[in-house]
Amino acid sequence: MKRLRELLRKALVPTLSVLTAFILGGIVIIVTDFEHLSQLGTDPIGAVLGAIGGVLSGYGAMLAGAFGDPERIQEALRTGAPRDVATAVRPITESLVSSTPLIFTGLGVAISFRAGMFNIGADGQLIIGALASTIVTILMSGAAPSEVILILAIAVGALAGAAWGFVPGFLKARTGAHEVITTIMLNYIAALVVFFALRSDTLRAPGSTSPVSRNLTPIADVPTLLPLPGLRLDMGFIVALLMAVVVSWLLFRTTVGFELRASGFNLTAARYAGMSAGGSMMLAMALSGGLAGLAGAFLVLGTVGQLSIDLSGGVGFNAIALALLAGLRPSGVVLAALLFGALTSGGKTMNIVSGVPFDLLFFIIAMVIMFVAAPGLIRTIWRVRVPDPAPEVASVTPVAPSDPV
Amino acid sequence: MRLELREINKRFPGVLANDRISISADRGQVLGLLGENGAGKTTLMNILSGLYKPDSGQILIDDEEHVFNDPAAAIRAGVGMVHQHFMLVPVFDVVEAVALGAETVSGPVGTFDRAAARRRIVELSEQYKLGVDPDARIESLPVGVRQRVEILKALYRHSDILVLDEPSAVLTPYETEELFTIIRSLTATGTTIVFITHKLDEVLEVADNIVVLRRGRVAGTADPKTTTRQQLANLMVGRDVELIVPKGPANPGDVVLSIRNLRVRDDRLEMAVDGVDLEVRAGEIVAVAGVQGNGQTELVEAITGLRTSDAGEITIGGVHVERANPRTVSDLGVAHIPEDRARDGLIAYMTVAENYILDTYHREPYSRRGMFDLDAVNAGAAKGVKDFDIRTPSIHTIAASLSGGNQQKVVVAREFSVPVQLVVAAQPTRGLDVGSIEYIHRRLVEQRDAGAAILIVCTELDEVLAVGDRVAVMFDGRIVGILSGEDATYENLGMLMGGATFGEGHAA
Numbered sequence: 001m002k003r004l005r006e007l008l009r010k011a012l013v014p015t016l017s018v019l020t021a022f023i024l025g026g027i028v029i030i031v032t033d034f035e036h037l038s039q040l041g042t043d044p045i046g047a048v049l050g051a052i053g054g055v056l057s058g059y060g061a062m063l064a065g066a067f068g069d070p071e072r073i074q075e076a077l078r079t080g081a082p083r084d085v086a087t088a089v090r091p092i093t094e095s096l097v098s099s100t101p102l103i104f105t106g107l108g109v110a111i112s113f114r115a116g117m118f119n120i121g122a123d124g125q126l127i128i129g130a131l132a133s134t135i136v137t138i139l140m141s142g143a144a145p146s147e148v149i150l151i152l153a154i155a156v157g158a159l160a161g162a163a164w165g166f167v168p169g170f171l172k173a174r175t176g177a178h179e180v181i182t183t184i185m186l187n188y189i190a191a192l193v194v195f196f197a198l199r200s201d202t203l204r205a206p207g208s209t210s211p212v213s214r215n216l217t218p219i220a221d222v223p224t225l226l227p228l229p230g231l232r233l234d235m236g237f238i239v240a241l242l243m244a245v246v247v248s249w250l251l252f253r254t255t256v257g258f259e260l261r262a263s264g265f266n267l268t269a270a271r272y273a274g275m276s277a278g279g280s281m282m283l284a285m286a287l288s289g290g291l292a293g294l295a296g297a298f299l300v301l302g303t304v305g306q307l308s309i310d311l312s313g314g315v316g317f318n319a320i321a322l323a324l325l326a327g328l329r330p331s332g333v334v335l336a337a338l339l340f341g342a343l344t345s346g347g348k349t350m351n352i353v354s355g356v357p358f359d360l361l362f363f364i365i366a367m368v369i370m371f372v373a374a375p376g377l378i379r380t381i382w383r384v385r386v387p388d389p390a391p392e393v394a395s396v397t398p399v400a401p402s403d404p405v
Numbered sequence: 406m407r408l409e410l411r412e413i414n415k416r417f418p419g420v421l422a423n424d425r426i427s428i429s430a431d432r433g434q435v436l437g438l439l440g441e442n443g444a445g446k447t448t449l450m451n452i453l454s455g456l457y458k459p460d461s462g463q464i465l466i467d468d469e470e471h472v473f474n475d476p477a478a479a480i481r482a483g484v485g486m487v488h489q490h491f492m493l494v495p496v497f498d499v500v501e502a503v504a505l506g507a508e509t510v511s512g513p514v515g516t517f518d519r520a521a522a523r524r525r526i527v528e529l530s531e532q533y534k535l536g537v538d539p540d541a542r543i544e545s546l547p548v549g550v551r552q553r554v555e556i557l558k559a560l561y562r563h564s565d566i567l568v569l570d571e572p573s574a575v576l577t578p579y580e581t582e583e584l585f586t587i588i589r590s591l592t593a594t595g596t597t598i599v600f601i602t603h604k605l606d607e608v609l610e611v612a613d614n615i616v617v618l619r620r621g622r623v624a625g626t627a628d629p630k631t632t633t634r635q636q637l638a639n640l641m642v643g644r645d646v647e648l649i650v651p652k653g654p655a656n657p658g659d660v661v662l663s664i665r666n667l668r669v670r671d672d673r674l675e676m677a678v679d680g681v682d683l684e685v686r687a688g689e690i691v692a693v694a695g696v697q698g699n700g701q702t703e704l705v706e707a708i709t710g711l712r713t714s715d716a717g718e719i720t721i722g723g724v725h726v727e728r729a730n731p732r733t734v735s736d737l738g739v740a741h742i743p744e745d746r747a748r749d750g751l752i753a754y755m756t757v758a759e760n761y762i763l764d765t766y767h768r769e770p771y772s773r774r775g776m777f778d779l780d781a782v783n784a785g786a787a788k789g790v791k792d793f794d795i796r797t798p799s800i801h802t803i804a805a806s807l808s809g810g811n812q813q814k815v816v817v818a819r820e821f822s823v824p825v826q827l828v829v830a831a832q833p834t835r836g837l838d839v840g841s842i843e844y845i846h847r848r849l850v851e852q853r854d855a856g857a858a859i860l861i862v863c864t865e866l867d868e869v870l871a872v873g874d875r876v877a878v879m880f881d882g883r884i885v886g887i888l889s890g891e892d893a894t895y896e897n898l899g900m901l902m903g904g905a906t907f908g909e910g911h912a913a
Contacts, residue, residue, distance in 0.1 A: 037823045103586070126767050179656075244417050253776060253779070254775050254776050254777065255766055255767050255772045255775050255776070255777065258759070258766055258777070261755070262755065262759075262763065263750055265752045265753070265754050265755060266751075266753065268748055269748065269749055269750060269751060269752050270733065270752070270764070271711065272709075272711065272731060272741070272743055272749045272750065272764075273731070273735075273763040273764040274710075274730065274731040274732030274733075274734075274735050275732075275765050276730075276732075311744075395884060
C-alpha cells in the first residue's frame with residue numbers, strides 16, 4: 001500500500017505534464033484554426049464552438065488512431081471475421097509497433113545516463129546496428145535456414161551497435177573526450193557509412209536509385225504476434241519488454257549495475273571505493289549502443305523490412321526525452337515509450353482524418369519534457385500540495401533517483 | 406530588541422525537526438544555541454529568518470507577534486542572518502555586495518547612489534570596529550573578512566537581531582577571537598545576537614545565556630558563568646560524554662605499514678611528499694600532525710592506491726602496494742576514512758544501505774557471482790546502522806538527507822564492517838560535534854586494541870594529542886620529527902609544525 005502510494009506520488013508530475021501539454025496543444029489547434037476564427041466577426045459563437053469542435057475531432061481522431069475506432073471494434077465483435085478484427089485492433093498494435101524501437105533506445109539512453117554518460121548517439125548506434133543486420137542477412141541469404149539467419153542478424157546488429165557505443169565510452173575513459181561531442185559526431189559518421197554501404201549493388205534494392213536496401217523479409221523476418229492479416233506487431237515488442245526487465249535487474253540487482261550507478265552519481269567516491277570508473281563508462285556506453293543496435297535490427301528485420309537512410313525517424317533523440325520523462329527507470333521507459341508510440345501512431349490518423357498537422361505531436365512531446373524538467377511549474381499550475389522537502393535535500397535536486405522501481 | 410520564540414513546531418517528512426521549542430534573548434544579549442548536528446538548530450533559525458514557516462508557534466519581537474512569510478519580512482522586522490555559507494557575489498566590491506537588494510537610489514531613473522551607500526558602510530564599519538575596506542573585491546578577501554561583510558550586510562539593513570549560524574566553522578582561531586570582539590561591540594550598542602554552534606568553548610566564552618537543543622527539543626538551559634564544558638557536552642548528547650576518550654598504553658606489535666623514502670607528486674606535478682619514512686605497527690595509533698598542505702593528502706592517497714608514487718616503497722602487511730589500485734589496497738584489509746566524506750566517501754543520492762556496501766559490495770555475503778543478495782545487504786546495513794547508532798529514518802533513506810555526523814558514521818561503519826589490519830583516517834572528526842567525535846575516537850581506539858595499525862592525519866593538536874600514541878609531524882613533504890610520551894607537547898609539536906627541527910625526536 002505504501003509502495004503504491006509512493007509510485008503514485010512519483011507518477012503525479014509526469015501525468016499532469018502530459019495532461020497540461022494536451023491542453024496547451026488544444027489551445028494551439030484553436031488559435032491556428034483560421035477557417036473558424038475568420039468568422040469571429042460575423043458569428044463569434046459559431047466560430048469558437050467550431051474551433052473547439054476542431055480540437056475535439058482532432059484529439060478524437062488521435063485517440064481512435066492510437067487505440068482503435070469504437071465503431072470498428074463493435075463491427076468486429078459482431079461479425080468476428082478475421083479481417084474486421086484486424087482492422088479493429090490495428091491502431092493499438094501500430095501504437096505498440098511505434099513504441100518498440102523507443103523502448104530499446106530509451107533503455108539504452110537510461111543506462112548511459114545512469115552511468116553519467118550523456119549519450120546523444122542512440123540514433124547512430126541504431127542505424128549501425130541496422131546496417132550490420134542487413135549485411136548479415138543479405139550475405140547469408142540461402143546459406144542457412146531463415147531462423148538461423150534471423151537470430152544471427154539480430155545478434156550481430158546488437159554487437160555492432162554496442163561497438164559503435166563503446167567508441168565514445170573508450171574515448172572518454174582514456175582521453176577525456178566529451179561524450180556529447182563524440183556521440184553527435186558519430187551520428188553523422190554512422191549515417192554516412194550507411195549511405196556509402198547502400199551504394200553497393202549487393203545491398204541496394206535492385207533497380208532503385210535511392211539509397212534503400214533489398215527487401216529482407218523473404219530472407220529473414222521477425223515472426224508476428226497475431227495471426228491476423230496486415231498486422232505488423234512482432235516479437236520485437238516482446239523482446240523489448242524483456243530487455244526492460246533485464247536492464248532493471250542489471251541496474252539494481254547486480255554489482256555491475258551498482259558500479260554504473262555509483263560512477264554516474266559520484267565519480268570520485270566510486271574511485272575511492274575501488275571501482276573502475278573508466279570501465280563503467282565503457283560498459284555503460286556499450287550496453288547503451290547494444291540496445292540501440294537491437295532497435296535497428298528489429299526495424300530492418302521486422303517492422304520496416306529494409307534498410308534506408310531515414311530508418312530511425314529520430315527515434316534516438318526521442319529516446320533521450322522519454323528516458324528523462326521516465327526518471328531513468330526501466331519501467332518508466334516502457335510506459336513513456338508506450339505513450340510516445342500511441343502519440344505517433346495516433347498523430348498520423350489525426351493528420352489524415354481531421355487535418356491537424358502531425359507536427360502538433362512534436363509540440364506536445366516537447367511540452368511534456370519541459371514540464372517534467374520544471375516540476376515546480378506543474379505544482380503551481382495544478383496546485384498540487386507537496387510537503388516541504390527535508391532541509392538537507394531542499395537545496396539540491398538529484399539528477400536521477402536511486403531507488404529501483 | 407527582545408526576541409522570543411514560543412512553542413515552535415516544525416515537521417519534515419519523517420522527522421520532527423522542532424518540537425515545542427521556546428527560546429528568548431533580551432536586548433543586547435548573546436544567546437548561545439548549542440546542539441549536535443541535526444538537533445534542529447538550523448531549522449529553528451530558518452524559521453526565524455523567514456525561510457521556513459513553522460507548523461505552529463509564535464515569533465515575538467519586543468513582545469509583538471510577527472509572521473514571516475518570506476526572508477524579506479524577517480529583514481523588515483529587524484532580523485539579520487549570517488549564514489554558514491556566505492551569500493556574496495564574488496566579483497562585487499564590498500559596497501556593492503552589501504547594498505545589493507537594499508540599494509539607496511537617487512535621481513529621476515533611480516540610479517544606485519554608491520556614495521551614500523559607501524558612507525553608511527564606512528560609518529558602520531567604524532562604529533563596530535569591523536575593519537572592512539569598502540572598495541575591496543569580495544573574492545580578494547579572506548574568509549574572516551567576508552564574514553564581517555555578511556555582518557555588515559545585516560547591519561546595513563537595520564538588523565537589531567543578528568543570527569550567526571556556525572560562524573566559527575570557517576574561521577581560524579585568531580579570526581574567531583576577532584569575531585568575539587565584534588560580537589561584544591555589537592551587544593554593547595544593543596544588538597541582540599543568537600549564536601548557533603556545536604563548539605562548547607565558544608558558547609562558554611561569548612554567550613550570556615545558553616540553550617541546548619537535542620533531537621528537536623530544548624534539552625536544557627545553562628548559565629555560562631556556572632556551567633562546565635562537561636555539563637554542556639552531557640546535556641547536548643543526552644548522556645555522560647568523555648571529551649577525551651580514555652585509552653591504555655599502546656601495545657605495538659609487528660610493522661603493518663612501512664613507508665621507505667616515498668616521493669609523491671601533487672596535481673601540479675610538484676613534489677608534495679619528498680622522501681617520507683614511516684612505520685605504523687599493529688596496536689598503535691600514529692597521528693600525522695601538520696599544517697594543512699604539507700603533503701598529508703598526497704601521502705594518504707599514495708598509501709590507499711589513489712595516487713601513484715614517484716619513488717620509494719610502501720608495504721602493507723608485507724605486500725608492496727606502490728602500484729596497487731584502491732580495490733587491491735582495500736582488499737588487503739585497509740579501512741580508509743577520507744578527508745572530504747561528502748565528496749569522496751559517500752554517494753549522496755544513494756541510500757544508506759548502498760553506501761554501507763560501497764566498497765564491499767563485490768564480496769560475499771552481499772553479492773555472489775556479480776548478483777546482489779538484497780537480504781544480506783539489508784541485514785548488513787541494518788546491523789551497521791544499529792551498531793554505529795546511525796540516526797536515519799530507514800536504511801533506504803538517501804545519504805544526502807542525513808546530518809554530517811551521521812554521514813561520517815556511515816563511512817566509519819562501512820570501513821569497520823570488515824576485519825582491518827590498517828586504518829587510514831584523514832581528519833576523521835572535522836566538522837563533527839562532541840558526541841560524534843567521542844564516538845569516532847572510541848572506535849579508533851577499539852580498532853587499535855583489537856590489533857589494527859592506525860594512521861590518522863590531523864590538523865588539530867588537541868585531537869593529535871588525545872588519540873595519537875606517537876605523533877609524526879609533517880612539514881614541507883617530510884616527516885620532521887616523531888614524538889611520543891612526554892616529548893609530545895603542544896610546544897614541541899608547534900615548533901616542528903612551523904619547520905623547526907627537534908633535537909631529541911626519535912627517527913622511525
